[in-house]
Amino acid sequence: MTQSAHLAELGGLRRRRWTGDLIFRLILSALTLGITGVLGVMMIESFVSASPVYQKFGIIGFITGVTWAPSFTVYGAWAFIYGTLLTSLLALLIAVPISVLIALLLTELAPARLRGPLGIAVDLLAAVPSVVYGLWGLLVLVPALRPLEQAIAATLGRVIPFFGPPTPGSSYFAAGVILAVMIVPIVSAVTREVFASTPRLQREAVLALGGTRWDVARTVTLPIGRAGLLAAVVLGLGRAIGETIAVTLVIGNSDNIGRSIFSPGFTLASVIANEFNEATETLHPEALIALGTVLLVVSVIVNAAAIGIRNRFTGGARSGF
């Protein structure tokens, strides 16, 4: 073959490659643009559906309103925001210490042969569907917690009304406990990753100096993993805020702000799930969608915070070591 024929062939090859890549790029761009557009439209459309409620009560008025009375067309979100905050914080209070200890156990203490299976067992906790936790929570956990609730109400509750009666079983407290069970896997998984990435040299240095495993955890793993731990906690908070069905089944479902932690209530997510299919009053569906937009904004903020902390953490670790 002559040289010019070679060159001509190469030119044809290049052109074919170029067209192929162009088509490939166009298809991918269209796909990405399409999905971005669809998701964007869905978010905007949700806010549009909720707008009559925001117009009637004002954004601040809707969020801080304490009365939720569909039959009088009065909608305020505060009772549900309160329920969401209370149950999520209670869940964190229970779940974070347990998760940190599990992460330390699986990175520092457990025999290497056990780490894999134990890790998978904890991860499987995260795979159990929410509705199954709810079913179990309703039929097993709530009755099991009632004696504990009554005991606390009879002692501590005499002094502090927040721990006082009523103690029907289904309550903010029960919701917080089931949420704790549900967020332990995610918090401990992220924490485990953070702890596992602490520099080996420093750990071994502490051991070589005669330190115990606890000394390693205290002087190396925990201080270095602090930021990552914070990210894990915030991520767990995000999960707890949005969890719906399990909470709906155990929180007792009341539109009012419960005075005691043992009284029934609602979270943002659970009131939407519980009332949506029966929402026939004026503006009732719109008000529930408005609650959904509050939930949307809150979880975007919480998750952005978690991602920000994590990025700072990994960026810092890279430059530091």
Next chain:
Amino acid sequence: MASEAPLAFVPTSASRRLKANLFVVLAAIALILALIPLVAVFGYVFVNGIRSLLSLDFLIQDPPADLSATGGGVRNALIGTLEMTGLASIIAVPIGLGVAIFAVEVGGGLARAARFLIDVLAGLPSIVVGIFVYATVVVSQGHFSGLAGSLALAIVMLPVVTVSAEEILRLTPRPIAEGARALGLARWRAVLSVFVPIGLSGIVTGVLLGVSRAIGETAPLIFTSLGNNFFTVDLNQPMQALPLLIYRNALNSAYASARDRAFGAALLLILIVFGFNLVGRWLTARRRLAGSPR
């Protein structure tokens, strides 16, 4: 000095040994505390659900119109779950894979915007996803439908699929990427016949984890597929799903029959979800083993 790590640790002081031992004990207690619910939930659901599940009628009959009546099965919910999750996968997998390839191979502002949206989506409560689909699809269609349910599940799956596919594609070994270029492969050719096949087991893991998440979702279906007491495969009709059936029967758990049905369906759902989850993990573990010598 007080806050800094000591230069050496006093060898075997009793209090230090005590603290170290206490730490081990506390950690073990924490693990046990966390595993109690797993054992308790699975054990309780197993014991209460296995009897329903062992009879074939449970899988091939529909539930009675009145939840409090005994008998019947969960056929409508099982088929609905499979159909909606299947359609959701058909929608979410190509889109997720496409966005991942776009982000890795092309990049730029559009890729960043799409990835940001998908990161946001990954952290969104699934009930909000249900509201998205309600406000657009259900409102414009004028009725609840299996199609709307599938779309909601697809959106729930999308971030799981995209994030894992992107991670895998970024891990394509450099020598292989360079080899593909050196052979003169066009970019699209390199992606489709080299990079994707190499990462296939990882991508499949992502898909399986996405499916296992979507299949157990209840919240997004409440506003989209609604649930249906009758058997249907028509995506234009409201459609039942296992999580919805469990939820409705749990709400009526004062009736023994509803409780039994809920537990049978819950056991079936757990087995399906764990199945997808464990197969996905097994694929990842196998890849790590195969890849470790390199």
